[in-house]
Structures are given as structure tokens and as C-alpha cells.
Amino acid sequence: MTTGAADSIAILGGTGDQGLGLALRFARAGRAVVIGSRKEDRALAAADEVRNAVAGANVIGLENAEAAARAGIVILSVPFEHTAPTLKSLKDVLVPGQIVVSMGVPLATAIGDGAARTLGVWQGSCAELVASLVPDAVSVVSAFQNVASHRLQDLAHDVECDVIVSGAKAPRERVMELCRLIPGMRGIDGGPLANARFVEGWTALLIGLNVRYKVPSGMGFRLTHLPGAGTA
Amino acid sequence: MTTGAADSIAILGGTGDQGLGLALRFARAGRAVVIGSRKEDRALAAADEVRNAVAGANVIGLENAEAAARAGIVILSVPFEHTAPTLKSLKDVLVPGQIVVSMGVPLATAIGDGAARTLGVWQGSCAELVASLVPDAVSVVSAFQNVASHRLQDLAHDVECDVIVSGAKAPRERVMELCRLIPGMRGIDGGPLANARFVEGWTALLIGLNVRYKVPSGMGFRLTHLPGAGTA
Numbered sequence: 001m002t003t004g005a006a007d008s009i010a011i012l013g014g015t016g017d018q019g020l021g022l023a024l025r026f027a028r029a030g031r032a033v034v035i036g037s038r039k040e041d042r043a044l045a046a047a048d049e050v051r052n053a054v055a056g057a058n059v060i061g062l063e064n065a066e067a068a069a070r071a072g073i074v075i076l077s078v079p080f081e082h083t084a085p086t087l088k089s090l091k092d093v094l095v096p097g098q099i100v101v102s103m104g105v106p107l108a109t110a111i112g113d114g115a116a117r118t119l120g121v122w123q124g125s126c127a128e129l130v131a132s133l134v135p136d137a138v139s140v141v142s143a144f145q146n147v148a149s150h151r152l153q154d155l156a157h158d159v160e161c162d163v164i165v166s167g168a169k170a171p172r173e174r175v176m177e178l179c180r181l182i183p184g185m186r187g188i189d190g191g192p193l194a195n196a197r198f199v200e201g202w203t204a205l206l207i208g209l210n211v212r213y214k215v216p217s218g219m220g221f222r223l224t225h226l227p228g229a230g231t232a
Numbered sequence: 233m234t235t236g237a238a239d240s241i242a243i244l245g246g247t248g249d250q251g252l253g254l255a256l257r258f259a260r261a262g263r264a265v266v267i268g269s270r271k272e273d274r275a276l277a278a279a280d281e282v283r284n285a286v287a288g289a290n291v292i293g294l295e296n297a298e299a300a301a302r303a304g305i306v307i308l309s310v311p312f313e314h315t316a317p318t319l320k321s322l323k324d325v326l327v328p329g330q331i332v333v334s335m336g337v338p339l340a341t342a343i344g345d346g347a348a349r350t351l352g353v354w355q356g357s358c359a360e361l362v363a364s365l366v367p368d369a370v371s372v373v374s375a376f377q378n379v380a381s382h383r384l385q386d387l388a389h390d391v392e393c394d395v396i397v398s399g400a401k402a403p404r405e406r407v408m409e410l411c412r413l414i415p416g417m418r419g420i421d422g423g424p425l426a427n428a429r430f431v432e433g434w435t436a437l438l439i440g441l442n443v444r445y446k447v448p449s450g451m452g453f454r455l456t457h458l459p460g461a462g463t464a
Binding site for chain 2: 116117151160161164188189190191194195197198199201202204205208209212213214215217218219220221222223224225226227
């Protein structure tokens with residue numbers, strides 16, 4: 001990781017709808033954002049898009065591996081079927097102390113079936129697949145799966161959505177802090193990483209509900225009776 | 233099924249916390265309720281409890297198989313490990329046209345492990361296990377898993393909780409109507425029965441959150457951006 005990058009947030013696959021949405025939100029909150037893509041020119045174009053939407057945004061675009069080397073927190077926002085190849089390309093880049101955030105869902109679209117269904121993952125979840133592929137002492141946290149890209153990109157409105165954050169305690173708390181940067185998002189302490197399987201399944205269910213209820217901009221959820229909860 | 237019973241609601245395992253909560257809510261909404269238990273005396277005691285809490289309640293208590301014969305809708309509110317044995321005891325009782333509602337979750341408590349973890353079910357979910365064990369032309373609908381027993385039993389307050397209802401269209405809609413009887417509950421159209429696996433997993437996650445956030449009375453959830461939604 002390059003010097004001074006610890007506070008930066010890299011978003012690999014940041015040219016996709018959901019990744020770009022996170023980039024917009026974090027840039028707007030004043031954080032340094034590095035957009036990664038398989039193709040550098042697409043990353044540069046996405047960075048331009050963020051700069052156009054957010055005055056004074058601190059954002060750059062790079063190829064995925066270079067982006068991952070520039071940030072303390074690396075968010076993986078790639079289609080499920082690109083998860084393992086992307087991580088394998090980062091093997092010599094990720095270093096101890098970095099946090100990789102898994103927001104993938106093993107949607108059956110990976111094999112040409114529907115988006116409201118999931119594939120079984122040997123490790124138990126996409127997040128645990130990620131954990132199996134990062135170097136030692138790199139932490140993996142699961143988060144952000146169920147927040148719709150439209151809600152993230154619509155900077156005029158709060159996202160009105162809770163997200164479940166799971167993983168080891170210290171990195172989990174750092175990612176819960178990131179949630180607080182996004183108006184209307186509450187990061188819920190989801191316990192150990194293995195719980196990601198529940199969140200990934202829940203996300204596939206929400207995708208089906210969005211189709212059934214004709215809400216292309218996406219529904220979210222709020223926990224009720226959450227102690228001490230404002231709505232961020 | 234006995235004559236005139238079509239509008240009655242049987243709750244097998246209705247002496248347990250969640251089943252009793254449903255019995256209280258449906259009785260309070262003016263519906264005829266039949267509480268079933270493995271032991272008739274426990275069913276009778278639970279029926280007394282409902283009558284004491286709800287003036288004019290139309291409720292009786294019977295052994296499970298007798299209860300199932302007295303209602304158009306039969307809600308299974310038994311621990312996961314009792315699901316198959318209970319259904320096998322109903323083999324000669326259930327008749328075409330009846331609806332069996334699965335509210336079970338394959339919690340790992342069934343094998344002495346924790347309540348925030350689940351077991352894999354061969355059929356895909358508890359609800360699909362139920363579907364594999366009912367006679368032909370008996371419909372199975374999945375619902376009510378994630379509403380906490382305390383919220384159901386606390387008649388002074390709305391439950392403030394959505395539930396996901398899945399199964400074939402016509403019986404699913406009948407169960408969504410039941411949800412409308414409970415103040416603060418919204419029945420969400422969860423599509424086909426196979427989606428129950430997502431809801432069951434989500435419920436295990438909520439159980440873990442209740443422990444982690446110290447909410448013994450139970451959290452629930454509300455979908456945000458649900459079209460045309462009041463809060464029931």
C-alpha cells in the first residue's frame with residue numbers, strides 16, 4: 001500500500017452502478033476515493049463522472065490492482081463470477097492491515113439463471129470465498145449488498161436503508177463507520193463473517209421483490225426496535 | 233375437515249410463545265382459533281389464556297391432529313425438529329384445499345448448536361420440507377417466521393414488523409390477508425415457496441442481532457420504498 005493511502009477507499013468495479021454509487025457517496029462525504037476497473041480508461045471516465053456530480057471530489061481512476069494498492073479499505077464491487085479472478089490478480093498487491101469489503105451476492109445470473117436465485121458457494125458465502133482468497137492478515141468484512149444503486153446515486157435523497165456489516169470486530173467497526181458517511185444508511189453489527197450468507201440470500205430476495213413490486217429504483221429495509229437508533 | 237371450519241385458523245404448537253402470540257392476535261381480530269398441542273391439556277390451558285386476554289375470544293384447544301381437522305388454514309408453529317414428525321401424524325387428517333403455513337426455521341438448536349445458525353435442509357428450506365410431507369392438493373405457504381413472540385403477545389402495541397409470504401398465488405394471497413388482521417404487520421408478496429430459504433436465514437440473522445443488541449423482545453424489519461404502503 002502506498003504511503004498516506006490508509007484513509008483512502010478503493011472501489012474495485014467502481015464503474016458499475018452500485019460501485020459508482022458508493023464512490024459518489026464517499027466522495028461527497030469528503031473521503032479520498034480510488035475507482036478501480038479492469039480497464040484504466042473506464043476507471044478514469046467514472047472518476048470524471050464523480051467529479052462532475054460532486055464539487056471538489058477527491059477521486060482518481062486506476063486499473064484494479066493499482067487502485068487496491070492505494071487504499072486502506074478495498075471494496076469489491078464486481079459481479080460474483082469476477083470475484084475469484086479479481087482477487088487472484090491482487091495476490092501480490094494486498095498487504096497486512098488492509099480491509100477488503102465483500103459486497104457480492106452469488107446470484108444465479110453467473111450461470112445464466114435468474115437474479116432472484118442464488119448459487120451455493122463452497123465456502124458458505126461470497127464473503128467467505130473472498131476471505132479464502134486474500135493473503136494472511138488482510139481482513140474481510142461483508143457489507144453494502146442490499147443497498148440499491150439508484151438510491152446510492154441519487155445524491156438528493158437519503159438512501160433510507162440499513163445494511164448488515166459482518167466480520168471480525170475491529171475491521172467490522174471501521175466499515176460501520178463508513179456507513180455513517182452515507183445519509184440514511186445505518187450499518188448494523190452483523191457479527192461474524194459467516195453471517196454474510198444470510199445477508200446475501202436476503203439481497204437476492206429483495207431483488208425478486210423489486211421485480212414483483214415493480215420498483216426498479218430498489219427497496220431497502222429498516223430494522224424496527226433497534227436500540228438507540230436514529231435514522232442516521 | 234369438519235363442516236363450517238373453513239374460516240377457522242388452527243395453530244399447531246399454539247402453546248409455544250410465537251404460536252400463542254398468533255392465537256391472541258387472530259382471536260382479537262374476531263377469527264375462530266383452534267390451538268393444537270401434542271397434549272390436549274396444554275392446548276386447553278393455552279385456550280384459557282387467550283380467553284383471559286381477549287374478551288369474547290372464539291378459541292378452543294385440541295390435540296394437534298384434531299385441531300388440524302377443524303380449520304381451513306393450519307399454521308405449524310413447532311420447533312424445527314418436530315416438523316416432520318408432526319406432519320407425519322397429520323397424514324390422514326389434511327384434505328385437499330387446506331393451507332398449511334410453515335413458520336419454522338431450521339435453527340441449529342435442533343442439534344444442540346446455536347440459534348443464530350441454521351442447518352442445511354435437503355429440500356432447500358423448512359417450508360419445502362413441509363411441502364414434501366403434505367398430501368396432494370394441500371397448499372403450503374411460508375410466513376410469520378421473523379415476527380417476535382413478544383411483539384405478538386403485547387396486544388397493547390402494533391407489531392411494527394413486515395413478514396414475507398411465499399407460496400403459490402391463491403393460498404399466498406389468503407395468508408397475506410391474515411397478516412392484515414394483525415395491527416402493524418404487513419404481509420409482503422415473497423413469490424414462490426422456494427424463497428422461504430432466504431426468509432428462514434434472515435430470521436436466524438435477526439435472532440443473532442437480538443442477542444448482539446440485547447433486545448430480548450425482538451427486532452423486526454420494514455421494507456422501505458414499498459409501493460402504496462401504509463403501515464397497516
